[in-house]
Amino acid sequence: MEHFVILGGGQAAATAARTLRDEGFGGSVTIVSEENRLPYERPPLSKAVLQGEADVAKVTLIPEEALVDLNLDLLRGHRAVALDRGGRKVILSSGRELSYDRLLIATGSRPRLIDGPLSGKSNVFYLRTFDDAERLRAAMAPGKTLLSVGAGWIGLEVAATARKLGLQAAVVEMAGRLCARCLPAEVGSALERIHRDHGTKIHLDTRITEVAGRDAVEAVTLSSGEVLPVDIVVIGIGAVPNVELARDAGLEIGNGVVVDPFLRTSDPHIFAAGDVAAMRDETGRSIRMESWANAQDQAAAAARNMMGENSAYSVNTWFWSDQYDLNLQMIGDCASDGGEVFLRQGEGGAFTRLCVAGGKLVGAICFDAPRDMAIVRRLLARGYSPAGDELQTAPDLRKLL
Template sequence: MERFIIVGGGQAAAFAAKTLRSEGFEGGITILSEEPYYPYERPPLSKAVLQGAADVHGTCLLTEEAAADLRIEITLGQRARSIDREQRVVHLETGEALQYDRLLIATGSRARRIDGHFANKSNVFYLRTLDDALALRAKLGSGKRLVSVGAGWIGLEVAATARKLGMEATVVELADRICGRSLPAEVGAALADLHRSHGTRICLGAGITAVSGADQVESLTLSSGETLPVDVVVVGVGAIPNDEIAREAGIETANGVLVDEFLRSSDPLIFAAGDVAAMRSGGGPPIRMETWANAQDQGVAAARNMLGRDVPYTPNTWFWSDQYDVNIQMIGNVQPAAGTALTRKGEGNGFTRFSVVDGRLVGAICFGCPRDMAIVRRLLSKGYVVTDDALATAPDLRKLL
């Protein structure tokens, strides 16, 4: 009997395993997960789980029962140590060795850490896993002071959740704007305003020059000289792909496992999907995404291609975030190097910002306008040609379809 092994037990792994079965694969499927939980999704960790509105079961993507029904073997709490490509074997840290016919690397990414000031401080948290979220949640509470270091999505979502819990929240960011890598400046400014309107302080251009406290951080000193007293620090300064197991096995990597459009690595029996996969396409630099939709869709596509279906993967660029009561979604290229933008006013402070390049719609951000996203998707898929400002001004966006 053929056996397919999936290293990593998150979003991409769960969808790959389920797809193998739904596509008719009858062989053995084993998921190797170093975490103690059945595959779960991470977006609720910085939102509902942190707020106490969802628990371990609320985030599960593949329960023990569902896995048993699908004859998917899941090994929890065991790290895959190495891959022997010649023998087609995965070695676990326990010493066990498992033979594979096809292998999927779905090891995700991990939080980038800041040592130095923050090393060995018990009130400094990173947020990647359910255990991280549960440990952080235990430290949150009304009246306490939280500092998010880094104004990326995780730092901002945690600050928003902390405010909902009645905490004081400050976001400290070295750059002069928030979400600088993912958002155009004016959308970043609108998001910063949203935070300020909810009482979160945003400190931009702020380095951390000193930290006081022995076991715990008691205060942070910023480059402005200001000192911030703090009860809980959350560091959200990006993620690093867990591609070491591939690199050490001689598989090509470059900030992720390099894959072709079929999600196949430089070894034709080994595929990669999710945060760890860096896909080469169209001659440009490899694209590696750290989003829920990409992990799911690449898991599905990789599974099909492990079965020899040869279906090219079309990147799913959709991303969302929830902060306070505002839903933010984006799709396509929202920060093209050149081009123009059209902004459509929504309800309250909401808006949808369309990116236009060479007279074509190439991407959009729906800020507090979730219903626009369904229309944007259809406009993008039909290659909407922009000849006027109707995207911004048409009374009904659907009429442009």
Template sequence: MAEFGMVIVGAGEAGARAAVELRTHGWTGPVTLIGEEKRAPYERPPLSKDCLVTEEEPSTVDIINHRKLAQLDVNFLSGSVVTEIDRNNQSLILGDGQQIRYERLLLATGSRPRRLSIEGSDLLSLLYLRTFADAIKIRTQLEPGKHVAVIGGGFIGLEVAASAIKRGCSVTLVEAGPRILTRGVPEEIAYMVEARHSEAGVVFKLGVGIKSIETSDEGHVIALSDGTFVHCDTVIAGIGAIPETSLAAQCGLEIENGIRVSEKLATSDPNIFAAGDCCSFPHPLYGGKRIRLEAWRNAQDQGTHAARSMLDSIESYAAVPWFWSDQYEQNLQVIGLVDCGEKTIIRDLGKNGKLFFHLSTDGRLVAASGIGAASITKDIRIAEILIEKQVKVESSDLENPKVKLKGLLRLQNI
């Protein structure tokens, strides 16, 4: 049976980590990693940051290079597209007609940018950020003096806006919601981020929709629902991502806000697993709530976990969700699921920023978020342990910056 091997579709963070983990965990049979891009697997977080602002010619930051893949005896099929999954014969068909059989299959297909749809508008010139090629294209438009319109006030849109400001552009950011960072970030942090962007020169248009986008040789004109117009040279859209489920759906796997997987990351077919942005899973720390995460560490952790599950591990995936973003000199981090908290305790760190602790009705710490200096990382890491252990914490201890969070671990004998 080993001759069929382990096959991974998707050579991003989750897929690359899974390939390595299969070897680390002792699998000696064939491993095939299939990626649509011709590049070796690379990190995506730098695409909206360093790749856009570096003075040097940008390059990818490899997760694993071709030489290491060869050393691990991973058959890396770059520039290849899977067109069909045949579950009955446990095989894949590639765009060039090649057929690959699998013993176990991992779908790490990620997500794709959500496209802006406005009836009657020419949207072909809009830019989106997902790949290194996208980043290079955006970078060429970020010239000093140019006016850039960013559509979407999530992490990607804000990071691109900050990078454009650093490149000497003027920026207008349009967000249909009443504030930026509406998903999983406390209002006060969102307002702090908005204030920092405004200080840097970003003009915000919040709570407004887009009626039309007209394009000509002179640039773009965005007509907003409040009757105002934005004249700009470039339009960059960052309005969310859609899980890439087409292959899974085509072969009859269950879909629920992504590819539906179990606590072991197994799909409705016991020989097929999924990991990363493309899948939704039940989280044991949150009462089995089914969630889907678009986050770097989740893709990394799920990739390694899925590999172990493919090798018959019975361990449930229970890593605490963690998000981060750099906004100019500020570091923003969220650990856990903020929307599962019923009560929020604020710890003011003065010039180093603020921490927000989110408690359940019974006093358990379910999430923590913070913004400020890089030093908040230490407290976020301690909060992660408290969340993992489902610790009940006194609000007064969380609020008081003189109470060291590390001491709370000792009180719990952790």
């Protein structure tokens, strides 16, 4: 009987395991997860879980009963420490060895750690795991002051949740705008306004120059000279893919474990998906995404290809973030400031920004306009080419379908 092994216990691992069974894989499947929990999804950690509105059962992807129904072997609290590619074996921290016919690396990513005086302080938090969220939540008492270091998605979502819970919130960012890597300037500005309107203090083009406090941070001095007293510091300065295992085994590594459009690594028996995978497309461009949908879609495609389907993965990448009552969604290629852009204004500051390249719709950002996203998805799937400026002027986007 064939044996497929999946390394990692997150979104990609859970989706791959389910897909294998949905697609009729009859061999054995083992999931190796270093976390001591059932596979769970992470997006609620900075939102509903931190707000106390979702417990672990709500975020669990494969409950105990489903493990049994799907005949999946989950090794919890086991870390994969080495790959023996010649012998097609995974070596676990316990010394146990697992043989595989096909292997999926779905080891995700981990928070980038901060150097300097903030590191190691008792009130400095990172947010990646359910345990991290529980620890942070316990510290977030109303009236306290929370500082997010980094104005990326995690820093901003945590600041928004803090305000909802009655804390004071501030964000310090070295760049001149929010989510500078993913959002065009005008969308970053709109997001900044929302934060300011909710009383979050945003410090752009700013560094922390001094940290006061011995075991815990009591205050930080900013490059502007301002001193901020703080109770809680959350670091959100990006993530690093967990590639070490693959790299030590001699697999090709770029900005992640390099895979082809079939999600195959440089070893044909080994696949990778999710945050850890850097997919090289036909043009040689290598793209690594950190998003729920990417983990989900790539893992499903990888699982089918592990079973021999051989179909190339190409999906318009989709991402969302919830901050306060704002829902922001992005699809396809829409992050750059350039290209041809059409803007549709909605009510109360909502808008949809549509990007066209080579005469075709290539992506969109829906800022508090989730209904538009459903239409954009259908337009993208059809390979829609706009006539003139109809994307901006059509009274109803649905009419373009």
